[in-house]
Amino acid sequence: MLAAATGSWQLLQESIGVSAMHMQLLLNDRVVVYDRTDSGPSNLPLPKGKCFHDSNDTARVVDCTAHSAEYDVSSNKFRPLTVQTNFWCSSGAITPDGELVQTGGYKDGERNVRVFGPCSTCDWQEIKNGLAAKRWYSTNHILPDGRQIIVGGRVQFNYEFVPKNKAANTFHLPFLWETNDPKIENNLYPFVFLNVDGNLFIFANNRAILLDYMKNKVVKTYPTIPGGDPRSYPSTGSAVLLPLKNLKASTIEAEVLVCGGAPKGSYSQAIQGKFIGALNSCARILITDPNPQWVMETMPLARVMGDMILLPNLDVLIINGAASGSAGWEFGRNPVLCPVLYKPDNKIGARFFKQTPTTIPRMYHSTVILLRDGRILVGGSNPHMYYNFTGVLFPTELSLEAFSPHYLEAKFNC
Template identity: 80%
Template sequence: MSAIPFVFSVLILQLLFASQQCHRFLAAAADGRWQLLQKSIGVSAMHMQLLRNDRVVVFDRTDFGPSKLPLPNGKCRNDPSDTALKVDCTAHSVEYDVLTNTFRPLMVQTDVWCSSGAIMPNGNLVQTGGFNDGERRVRTFSPCSTCDWQETPNGLAAKRWYASNHILPDGRQIVVGGRRQFNYEFVPKTITANTFSLPFLSQTSERGVENNLYPFVFLNVDGNLFIFANNRAILLDYMKNKVVKTYPTIPGGDPRSYPSTGSAILLPLKNLKAAAIQAEVLVCGGAPKGSYVQAVRGKFIGALNTCARIKITDPNPQWVMETMPLARVMGDMILLPNGNVLLINGAGSGTAGWELGRNPVLNPVLYKPDNKIGTRFETQNPTTVPRLYHSTAALLRDGRVLVGGSNPHAFYNLTGVLFPTELSLEAFSPAYLDTKFNNIRPTITAPKSMSGIKYGTKLTVRVVITGKVAKNQVSVTMVAPAFNTHSFSMNQRLLVLGNDKVVALGKATYDIDVTTPRSGNLAPSGFYLLFVVHQGIPSKGIWVKLQ
């Protein structure tokens, strides 16, 4: 497909919708730049995953009828169980090539609607569940220029719809929850495959509303799993199927999980050589209690404007509340290479669900976790494209954030509706990509991309920095590529390796010595993006394989 370059900076937005007010918040110091990459890729990006070959797999669902992208060479999907179209000659998945700004159609055989997944240690995307004939499927996509989806029937022990996945230190995926599934299981299955009961999921499910789907799951530094659903969390020893800690309810008690969809991240892990490493989780946005029922009745309640932050490793952990500059439901939270967090996409009122969101939040917000409370949020320049229900976002190797999706309708509605189905792809460039920082921006020259690194060993990263170097502001970071859908980036993780020593070699060249993570509890084996950050400005990343 031909590239459609269209770069623009927005200073002042005019009214976009005569009948629909949008959130706009322009500060004098607003930063960031938007770029339209593709006007249409033919498929709305409900799910998104960056691969180690700098391509992004995007997919929607199969049961809404034809997409706007035909399958190649007369290929058609024959599915007698499909609820919309038994013979479908259009694609419901694409592979987007970041480096060439092109895309190609892919073919999924069963319904991937509201599914989940993660990158395995070998770099393959293993994706699970969905709806109807897809609810027990396991699908694999290998990074290669001609690869397509491969499917395993009955690869799951239970039906998984709206579940969450995470890579474990032993290389398996854990699949947690899903609609009416108050349990978890592992992928790949073993001969003794089974599901393991998790009563916490039934305890957090509200009758008729749920508010606990797509639970927020993070691997803690002790190897246990932090699992958040609705408005509270537990720490689970998944091997023994035992809850080892129960966290307090977020103050106010409002739900943060689907369909009152907030978002959450594990904040960057630091001081990795310390005996006791601290881990913090940040949960932002969502919808007040009762919002879903009200939205179904046509009344759209304002979204939550709060974030809750907790040190999950503390012996007596407590939530600390913060106020965002913009209320947001159905937003995404993306870890940037320098350790800051980007809040992007979403609505200012309503909830997730067909036709249930209003007041698009067009401005991203930057969250700086190391700043003092009250000074952490910075509003960024706005897009012109509403990204509501079924929007996605993913960090790219060059530091941009890829943004796609938004389909608040049961089918593709491109005209005559308040918020048309969105088939475009955009990129948001944070301020650190401004050319004015080029003199302090590192360029990695060694190791080469795709190099292997081992646990707990010395690693030397060589960079070129043309400007004056502040050695105490040089840091190496590693970011795990996340599987993004429904406002949650599964398996998202950033490790700050810092620097043990910076040595000037002359001719603007420097060697940075760091120590790699010591165990799979800190960083499960697999592919990571490695960046060098200087004075808050990141290099382009390189791929490394931790093993």
């Protein structure tokens, strides 16, 4: 690891009123931010006449606060949005025409599909019972034909597609059952990437498969990550598909990088108030190799609940999270304030670079996205059941920051 603290931070908004459990950049350079609807009132009021009324919703019979917002990057302003059902730990993706499709969630949101269009006056539109199965902690991926595949979720060992076919079908995937721990469920929010051959790489717990989703057939089983520790929720690591390499005219190589997470038993120990140190390892695998093997690397900082994002210069940024504990309410400790840069083309031992630290802990339910100008938008962090700002280790965080990597320094200006 080479020590090179670079990059800079800017506080964009001290509070947007909503904690950014999820964020998505749209093609009009605006960011949709959204949170749970059952966390009590937010700090962002809805416009007059927009209050939510539902006598069947015990969490919020009457609610005059927003749980979603739209942030305009260019003007650094935001506006409240209205949403009818619970986003909590939902999943989504952008369609080819630029719409955000968000699926599933908790209780009244578990089978709903929500759509948000990229326009200055758009608001959430909901499709009730748009899913064939309840989806909570599932993963979405856009497919070449424009559909989305939705993989897994709480007690869902299957996948489905949106938009629906004529029949509301689910397709059984035994791999999700095989990687499930009934007490902990370390197969939630699986990592899903489209391979160059058109099949899906799906990682859950500590291993992965290659799935032909058209035939519902597993075409390859990958080795277990050395050490066997889980990497998916609640032992939450992170993963990226590295930039593709075209080594020959007819050959494209694809690699997946999985970093951080929590050792076996971390979640159970955290429930008892014991916070085990997070994993400091990354595992990298060439998924197109006929005989793929995981290659292990050591990060300069252990991290659970971290986020990873590809940068325009093909580097990877690892950011947010904690150095001990697990995902879940109050289960993380020792926030990792320092981002780390990973250069995939460097030699092993010279790939990690520490970056300038932030001053704001970003724990459970924090998020990052890459903006069009190359900055990284960072938001969220609410490790509590409700919005809580006093008397706690890590208060609910309503701010937005921007991290500017080294490539935005003045010396690189043309």
